[in-house]
Amino acid sequence: MGSIGVLLVGRVFPYLEQELDKRYKLFRLWDYPQKAQLLSQHAASIRAVVGHAGAGADADLIDELPKLEIVSSFSVGVDMIDLEKCKAKGIRVTNTPDVLTDEVADLAIGLTLALLRRICECDRYVRSGKWKKGDYKLTTKFSGKTVGIVGLGRIGQAIAKRAEGFNCSICYYSRTEKRDSNYKYYPSVVELASNCDILVVACPLTEETHHIINREVINALGPKGFLINIGRGKHVDEAELVSALQEGRLGGAGLDVFEDEPAVPEELFGLENVVLLPHVGSATLETRTDMADLVLGNLEAHFLGKPLLTPLV
């Protein structure tokens, strides 16, 4: 398979890059200052694109690669891939579901506890020597609160299961109600936000879910409500979120993702009712290796004419 051209459109986990290089003729998009140069020299030999959460294959790129057969994403989210175009042209698309469900769900709960119980601020309080002058103030209990989940897919359900261990009540919003779920369904995110204490974003990013957390939702969640985002930065209207936090219209936010990563709004740095993480969600060695193996496995299956492991299209 060493002659099969694979285009890597963004920097990925080194293990994945090394394996792709070993097995295929690998082209790295960033090696070419001009995309046009890459295309004119090599477009005819590129049969696969490997992307990640931040870089995929848009309509233009798909048109520019006439021999493209498969796009394999090193991520579970595929909002950077033009799925409709791929469907229309018979191009296969794969992602990396399941391997990171547990870690992202763990992180959602960890962020919630860190936010409500001010664990990061308490740690800072101790390290700064302030504890010698007095106790840290009272924080907010997590157990028994109502958790509202936007998107009850694999990750949403894993979060719900964990929150139930804390005697939390679970409610959710989804495109359609899940008949086999015992959790309370709300037909809109605003209603969900009005009826929960902690709102967790766990849905895929699509055109419909872009800025699904907007001013109206944030106001419905309110000064005693908390927002946790482990989905995509673009789920949240970040400018609205920042002003709500600055004005005290929202109780707090725990964020692993941002609209324009790796940039994080600096207005949030001085706030003690936010927890900020640099897209840790799938960053463990174990998970990244599993994800890489899925990408490699899908590519291999495709070129050997076998069924794909985790096809989306």
Place this chain on the structure above:
Amino acid sequence: MDHIDLSECRRRGIQVVSIGSLAADDVADMAIGLLIDVLYKISANNRRVRKCVASKPLNFTMAPKLGGKRVGIVGLGSIGGEVGKRLEAFDCKVMYHSRNEKPFVPYHYYSNVVDLATNCDALVVCCPLTKQTRHIINREVMLALGKDGVIVNVGRGPLIDEKELVHCLMEGEIGGAGLDVFENEPSVPNELFALDNVVLSPHAGAHTKESCQVKCDLVAASLEAFFVSNPRISVQNVIDERHFYPTFECLPASSGEPAYA
């Protein structure tokens, strides 16, 4: 209740009321919060983002996923029980050490802490502090836990040999620690401040607004029961049991008046 001289109270006929397991869920929440924070480096990454805008996550030295991890609870009382319940929701394998094995508990029991530490990936310490449990977590236990092991302490500081803990963390003999309590509060060993695999909390395990409100209600109600109501009436009649589950260590007065449960 290690800060009240119970024998002296008994001798003088002073009634003692304890809130018992009232804030057990808050303390258990803190224990899980500290554990996830250490594993996923939440506080360390949060610090990093605030210092350096375009930051990448810190490398994980050990796999952080809770699912499948063996977590040993030291002391399976009301707090330990709440911790176990939460760990189960993350698919952890829960095991424990207690003075005595507890019947009807689905977790594997170890009769000594070294064996428990040898067989688990993380220890959560939540037993009461007594003469027997002082420094129950010593160097031998920490070495048995191992280089990737995490210790969380939400019990009392002296349950852990703090000097040894600091050595083990500095030497990499254990993987990390989440500590809500210390041997000489509010003093905390300075050496810990430089470490990213340690999360420090100012004895805040039970300090939520909600629990504080309930505690105030209980204190007020028990004082009312004692001074206003007929002391022969059980305190239970005065306090609404739906709100809390108090353990009353009400001791018999030396005058022979009946003690109430």
